[in-house]
């Protein structure tokens with residue numbers, strides 16, 4: 139952190155942000171848009187009416203799963219590019235060394251398209267869908283449950299409640315998503331490493347055989363630590379914008 143700050147000032151910490159920001163904007167608007175509209179279709183109540191007539195947890199779960207399922211398809215190519223770039227351990231060309239395989243997100247997308255075909259951009263999408271459909275149902279159920287615990291009936295949750303409930307909903311969702319997250323990332327890397335898995339099950343079995351069951355919890359701590367602030371802010375923005383425009 140000190141080195142980055144000295145060399146590049148505060149801006150150094152925000153390098154390469156345009157790609158994740160653009161993808162998060164698209165993916166979250168699909169997720170929250172589908173969730174809200176699915177809930178509207180299921181319960182026939184608007185966001186405001188829902189304080190007095192709270193939807194059942196089953197409806198919240200179904201709406202969350204629907205949102206999760208549809209956002210997974212928008213997320214798949216972006217997520218693949220992220221995983222490929224993050225796994226590139228030599229991000230910058232060194233003098234005399236070989237040039238990096240991918241020069242940036244656009245070059246990465248173009249190379250995958252050329253080398254692996256248009257379907258290559260959706261590598262691992264099936265595992266991503268399986269990861270996100272139930273766990274985003276859990277995400278919205280946890281958020282609703284925590285808000286209701288801390289808010290007297292008929293009232294809007296306070297900003298603090300929204301932040302804390304959003305943060306914990308993010309953690310709950312990531313804890314349940316981590317096993318399939320590991321498998322998804324391995325399948326996304328497979329096209330590059332010339333090692334093919336027969337499918338999701340094959341990837342699960344061979345990973346567990348080689349590395350033990352602990353493999354399914356790789357990255358759990360870092361995912362959860364990241365999930366709290368990210369999802370606290372996500373839900374606060376969601377509630378605030380609905381309040382503003384609704």
Ligand SMILES: C[N+](C)(C)CCCC[C@H](N)C(=O)O
Nearest residue numbers: 270273274311312315365368
């Ligand atoms: C379902 N899964 C756990 C994968 C994601 C849930 C939270 C989504 C949020 N955009 C984030 O990045 O944390």
